[in-house]
Structure formats: structure tokens, C-alpha cells
Amino acid sequence: MHTAVTITLIVLLILLLLSLAYYLFWIIKKPSPPFKEPETRLSPKEWRDDEVTIGWVGHSTVLINLYGYIILTDPVFGKRVGIRLGRGERWILGTKRHTAPAISIEEIGKVDLILLSHAHMDHFDIPTLRKLARPETKVITPKGTARLLRKMPYGQVMEMADEESMEVDHQVKIKGVPVRHWGNRYPWNVKYGYTGYLIERNGVRIFFPGDTAYTPRFRKLKEEGEIDIAIMPIGAYTPDSFQWAHCTPEQAWKMFQEMEAKWFIPIHWDTFVLSYEPVHEPLERLYKAAGDQADRIALTRHGQAFVYQKQEKKQPIYT
CATH class of the missing domain: 1.20.5 (Single alpha-helices involved in coiled-coils or other helix-helix interfaces)
Structure with missing residues (x-):
């Protein structure tokens, strides 16, 4: 014995x-990059409600004004993400943010809809979601994950599976799109889903996959209609073993081309160190992959905002 x-x-x-x-x-x-503030900050109060404006807050957090309807993707505003051992951010066991958010929660104002792609801690940040919770805000989240928000005072929390569709507030159409990733927050959360989203209003279609490895599935998106803007992850691909769940910049560009989208917004880089590649490498590799089409890359810095005008060939970028 x-x-x-x-x-x-x-x-x-x-x-x-x-x-x-x-x-x-x-x-x-x-890598151990020094902490930095964004060169520019978002000013959504100056955005027009008769246009489509998209601003990169950081990581996978994107603020979208879709003709006056405000959408926030995978909101993470904390200084660190990971396993919480106690109260306060100093008790979080995980990776530290090295680029500050390009806007504060208070500066955003009203949010109509929050889209959550999966329950990983760098995408589904409980402290941030508590601060954003308002009765006028709705949330769409993958199957099995609504329970994480059950004590928060959101107006409505709706779960969505791949290929499901819904119309929110009789204004915006949302469809779940299959991605190649995984959903567990902890090893035992085997029933947590993960999904990308196709967002549509007034004929403008925006694709947000959250995290994804390369998949040929996105080719089908063009069959349902033109994709105006693809918000694509480009980081966390080194070592190569990470690529079963995260695409390289070259793969992100390939998927963008396969879905025949017009504009590429790169996210999921230069905010948290989640892998081994240098923090600026993803954008450099993306530009190299894009070649003479690099002018279709819309945002390259935290705090930039892109104004999309569907009928015009040349799109302005405001910083």
C-alpha cells in the first residue's frame, strides 16, 4: 500500500x-513587448448613422456602427485575461495586455448587440461583459454558453448554432457560420459551441468568424450574396501546432479571396501575446500575401476607423 x-x-x-x-x-x-497606448483613439460619437463605420478596439473587439445600429464583437477591455483566482485583475492567471483598448467602455455609450464567437477567455471576458450589461443591450452567443451570462442584466441573451439565422430588433440579420476552432472554456466544457457570424443590414454584409483555422467552408458565403467586409484573425499561429485552430496571415488572405469579399480588416494580433511569433509579424506577412491587392486591407492600427460606402470604389480610412 x-x-x-x-x-x-x-x-x-x-x-x-x-x-x-x-x-x-x-x-x-x-515575445515580451512593452505596454503601449494606441496611436489614435476611436470617437464613435462623431460617426454618422447613415454610414457603416468599423473601428478596431483591440484583439477581436471591433465596434461597428451599421447604419445607426451599434454592434460590439468579442469585447475584452481588461488588462489581463485568464483564470481568475480572486477579485481584481492582479488575481488573474494568464496573459497580460500589451496594447491598451482604443476606447473605454464608458466612451462607447449605448450598444445594441454584442456578438460572442466562443467562450475562450480572450474573447469572452466576464468582467468586461458585466460592465457592458444593460437592459437595452442584446447578446448573441454560441450554443451552451448563455449560462455564463445568466446573472447579468442584459435585455436578451440568445444562443445561436451554425447555419441558424435570426433578425434582431427587426433591423439586423445575423447568421451563424461554421468555423474551424473549438469552444471549451475549461476542459470539461465539452458542450460549449463556437461560431462565426454573418451580419447584414441595408444590403451590407459583414463577416466576423472570431477565431478560425483555415477552412474551405467560407467559399459558400459568396453563393448567398456579396461579402462587403471580412473581419479576419491573423495571429496566434506559432508554433505550427497552433494552426489546427488559428489561421496564418496567408491562410486568412486565402479565405478572404475564396469568399470574394471586398475589404479585409485584420484582428487578433498585437494585443495579447498568445503564441511565439513576433507581435508585428502577422501584419507584415499579411501585406506580403496580399501583394498588389494590399490596398484592400482596411485597418492596420488600434484606434483606426473605416467608413464603408457601398456605392463608392474608393473607401476612406479615418484615424
């Missing part, structure tokens, strides 16, 4: 040491 207990303790100790060694290896190898 004592021998079995001793062997068990030794195995546990070995596993602990291996885990510690792996953690230290990760800490040493990953």
Missing part, C-alpha cells in the same frame, strides 16, 4: 515539474 502511494506521489511530482518546465520554457520563448 505504501509503495503504491509513494509511486503515485513520485508520478505527480514528475508531472508537476514537467508542467513547470514547460511553463518556464513558454515564458522565456514568448
Whole structure:
């Protein structure tokens, strides 16, 4: 009996040491960029409600004014994301933000709809979602994840699965789009879904996949109508093993071309260090992949806002 207990303790100790060694290896190898404020800040109060304006807050958080209807994707405004061990951000075990949000929650004002792509902590930030909770705000979230918001005073929380569609407030059409990723917040959350979203109003269609690896599924989107803007992730692809769930910049551009979208907005880079590639590499590789079509890349810095005018060939970028 004592021998079995001793062997068990030794195995546990070995596993602990291996885990510690792996953690230290990760800490040493990953980039450590200095903290910075965005060069520009978003000013949504100056945006017009008869246009489509999209601003990059940081990571996968994008603020959209879709003809006066305000949408916020995967909102994360905290200084750190990860496992919460106690109250306050200093008790979060996880990665630290190195680029501040390009706007505060208070500066955003009213939000009509929040879109959540999956429950990973860098996309589904509970402290941020608590601060955003208002009776006038609705939330669409993947299957199985509404329970994470059950104590928050949102006007309505709706779950959506792939290929499902709904019209929100009789104004905006939302459709769930299959992506190649995974949804577990913790290992045991096997029933948490994950999905991308096709957003449509007044004939303008915007695609937001959240996180995704390369998938040929997006080719089908063009069959349902023209995609005006694709908001695509371009970071967290190194080491290569990460690419089963995260696309490279080249793969993101390939999917963009396959869906025949007009404009590319890159996200999921230069905000949190989640992988080994240098923080500026994703954008550099994206530009190289785009080649002579690089002028179709709409936003390249935190705090930039892009005004899309469907009938005009040349689109202005406001910073």
C-alpha cells in the first residue's frame, strides 16, 4: 500500500515539474513587448448613422456602427485575461495586455448587440461583459454558453448554432457560420459551441468568424450574396501546432479571396501575446500575401476607423 502511494506521489511530482518546465520554457520563448497606448483613439460619437463605420478596439473587439445600429464583437477591455483566482485583475492567471483598448467602455455609450464567437477567455471576458450589461443591450452567443451570462442584466441573451439565422430588433440579420476552432472554456466544457457570424443590414454584409483555422467552408458565403467586409484573425499561429485552430496571415488572405469579399480588416494580433511569433509579424506577412491587392486591407492600427460606402470604389480610412 505504501509503495503504491509513494509511486503515485513520485508520478505527480514528475508531472508537476514537467508542467513547470514547460511553463518556464513558454515564458522565456514568448515575445515580451512593452505596454503601449494606441496611436489614435476611436470617437464613435462623431460617426454618422447613415454610414457603416468599423473601428478596431483591440484583439477581436471591433465596434461597428451599421447604419445607426451599434454592434460590439468579442469585447475584452481588461488588462489581463485568464483564470481568475480572486477579485481584481492582479488575481488573474494568464496573459497580460500589451496594447491598451482604443476606447473605454464608458466612451462607447449605448450598444445594441454584442456578438460572442466562443467562450475562450480572450474573447469572452466576464468582467468586461458585466460592465457592458444593460437592459437595452442584446447578446448573441454560441450554443451552451448563455449560462455564463445568466446573472447579468442584459435585455436578451440568445444562443445561436451554425447555419441558424435570426433578425434582431427587426433591423439586423445575423447568421451563424461554421468555423474551424473549438469552444471549451475549461476542459470539461465539452458542450460549449463556437461560431462565426454573418451580419447584414441595408444590403451590407459583414463577416466576423472570431477565431478560425483555415477552412474551405467560407467559399459558400459568396453563393448567398456579396461579402462587403471580412473581419479576419491573423495571429496566434506559432508554433505550427497552433494552426489546427488559428489561421496564418496567408491562410486568412486565402479565405478572404475564396469568399470574394471586398475589404479585409485584420484582428487578433498585437494585443495579447498568445503564441511565439513576433507581435508585428502577422501584419507584415499579411501585406506580403496580399501583394498588389494590399490596398484592400482596411485597418492596420488600434484606434483606426473605416467608413464603408457601398456605392463608392474608393473607401476612406479615418484615424
